Amino acid sequence: MKKLFYILILFLLFGCNSNNNSEIGINPLPNFDAMWDYQYPDSTETAFNNILKGLKDSAENSYDAEYQAELLTQIARAQGLQGNFIQAHATLDSVRNMLNKNMKKGSIRYLLERGRVFNSSGEWEVSKPLFLRAYEYGVENNLDVYTLDAAHMMGIVEPPDKQLDWNLKALKIAEETSDTNCKGWLEPLYNNIGWTYHDLSKFDQALVYFQKGFNWREESGDENGARIAKWTIGRCLRSLKKIDEALRIQIEILTEIEEKKLPEDGYVFEELAELYSLKNNNELAKKNFNLAYEELSKDKWIVINQADRLSRLKKLGDQ
Numbered sequence: 001m002k003k004l005f006y007i008l009i010l011f012l013l014f015g016c017n018s019n020n021n022s023e024i025g026i027n028p029l030p031n032f033d034a035m036w037d038y039q040y041p042d043s044t045e046t047a048f049n050n051i052l053k054g055l056k057d058s059a060e061n062s063y064d065a066e067y068q069a070e071l072l073t074q075i076a077r078a079q080g081l082q083g084n085f086i087q088a089h090a091t092l093d094s095v096r097n098m099l100n101k102n103m104k105k106g107s108i109r110y111l112l113e114r115g116r117v118f119n120s121s122g123e124w125e126v127s128k129p130l131f132l133r134a135y136e137y138g139v140e141n142n143l144d145v146y147t148l149d150a151a152h153m154m155g156i157v158e159p160p161d162k163q164l165d166w167n168l169k170a171l172k173i174a175e176e177t178s179d180t181n182c183k184g185w186l187e188p189l190y191n192n193i194g195w196t197y198h199d200l201s202k203f204d205q206a207l208v209y210f211q212k213g214f215n216w217r218e219e220s221g222d223e224n225g226a227r228i229a230k231w232t233i234g235r236c237l238r239s240l241k242k243i244d245e246a247l248r249i250q251i252e253i254l255t256e257i258e259e260k261k262l263p264e265d266g267y268v269f270e271e272l273a274e275l276y277s278l279k280n281n282n283e284l285a286k287k288n289f290n291l292a293y294e295e296l297s298k299d300k301w302i303v304i305n306q307a308d309r310l311s312r313l314k315k316l317g318d319q
Helices: 001-013 041-057 065-081 085-098 104-120 124-138 144-157 160-176 179-201 203-220 223-239 241-259 264-276 282-296 300-305 305-319
Strands: none
Touching: 041 065, 065 085, 065 104, 085 104, 104 124, 104 144, 124 282, 144 160, 144 179, 160 179, 160 282, 179 223, 179 300, 223 241, 223 264, 241 264, 264 282, 264 305, 282 305, 300 305
16 A cells, blocks of 8 residues: 555645646647546556547647657656556657757656656666756746655655655645645645654654545545545554554445445455454454455566565465
């Protein structure tokens, strides 16, 4: 679940992109940022490629070149989220060849997505200078929404003792900017700051930010986001050794998933397994470890980057 925030949703997740690409040229062009579905990068890539094909097939060919460059950065992002890193870099190479000094948004988005592809492929040290350049470029050119994104990514790739400063920089932009597109960053930042405190074993502070994130999601009517944010509260309560409270929350989430016939969630099963194990309920722990393995082993990122985690789940589920 933490990976979901830090890499995907994180990633970013949510209503934070500029919508200035909705009308360029004579005819309105699609606002591709609003079409993102981070849970399904494959279908998102297809949708973006259809837009790109429409541009190339246009008899007028009157679109803004920067629009195409920005669109290609998001195609690369979708490719990276699917683990197609070579393809993503090739797409970004084509963007690099298109850019000029007047394409400010295209340039910063190129830096961000090149960094994200490196980070997703495990080359986070290579990604760090790209995110830093994006942050500095955004400050110089008053591109708040992308400056915020860059600070947020620096808060992911830096070690824990530096993450907090970057996330607080991003939060300051989100809270103070006049760009309403930044407001959707508040919950992901609450989440990231919460995880940073959690990684530093400052669980009480972490819980404060996880609760802020949950409240923001509930107030905005985002049921799926609220459910994920609720999971983080439960996870933090386990770290605080409040096992019964944590278990109650995870059971509530599981019940909601079942009642609404939502897709099964391996992160919920995994957390239930850990909690039942702490309560010495070996039968339910084993059952949930097994369910967690079945679901999380379908996640390509976890298979590539967290093989030990899957191996442990399988072992505990088979006992």
